[in-house]
Structures are given as C-alpha cells and as structure tokens.
Amino acid sequence: MSVDGAQLWTLNQRLLAVVLDACARELAELGLETKEFFVLAEVEASPYPAEIATALLLPKASVTVYVRNLVAKGFVRREIDEADLRRHRLVLTDEGRGARDRALAALAAEYDRRLARVTPRDRVELRRILNVMLGRTESDRTGE
Secondary structure (H helix, E strand, O other), X not given: OOOOHHHHHHHHHHHHHHHHHHOHHHXXXXXXOHHHHHHHHXXXXXXXXXXXXXXXXXXXXXXXXXXXXXXXXXXXXXXXXXXXXXXXXXXXXXXXXXXXXXXXXXXXXXXXXXXXXXXXXXXXXXXXXXXXXXXXXXXXXXXX
C-alpha cells in the first residue's frame, strides 16, 4: 500500500485540528484564542515578535496583533532589550506562564486521550519516526 507525504500531512493536520478543537473551551476559559496560545507558548524560546512569526509561520502583522492582545490580558510584557535599546523583547508574566502551562496540560491530556488508542510499542515507533523526520540524532533522541 502506497501512502504519500500529502496524505500523511493531511492526517497529521486533521489530528492537530481535532485536538485543538477539543481544547477550545479550556483555552477560552483561560482567555486565549488558539493562535494567541501558540504565540504565548513560543515567547520563552523566541522572545522577539519577528522570531515568533518565523517560528510559527505567521505573518508579522498577525503576531503583532496577538502580542498586543496578550499584553492587554497581562500574559506578556514588553521589556527594553539591554543588548539593543532599540528593541523590545517579550517576557511571560506569572499569569502568562500559568495560562500557558494550563493550556499545554489541556492539550497534552487531549492528545494522550487519543494516544491511548495506540499500543505502547507503536507509540515508541511513532516517537522514533517523528525524531527521524525532524533530523534528530540518536543522542538527541535518548535525551528525551
């Protein structure tokens, strides 16, 4: 049986959409829209809006709107970058960190609920395959 990349991509996107949809209520209770959550979750790894846009494949203008919303909600604050006083870096507030962690927990629980349908052996194989697709080395994989 032949399975092409587009089919696998589509299945993966559908799975992600179903998981996100199942968590929409929890995200809303936290005061987050889906894309705001992704921006919030990326702030620590990419503290500059342009970096967030690149990492999440979002237009810079959209990231600006999401950041503005997150600042207004008290989840993120802008600070002057001491290394370059012309730039502002984003920092999670305690409220933002808490909202991010609760949202991640809701997503993980929903994903785990679906993953429970997969045998433990297949889960190990899925992790191996995903790591290969990400180009991770064996030492990267054993560190997880």
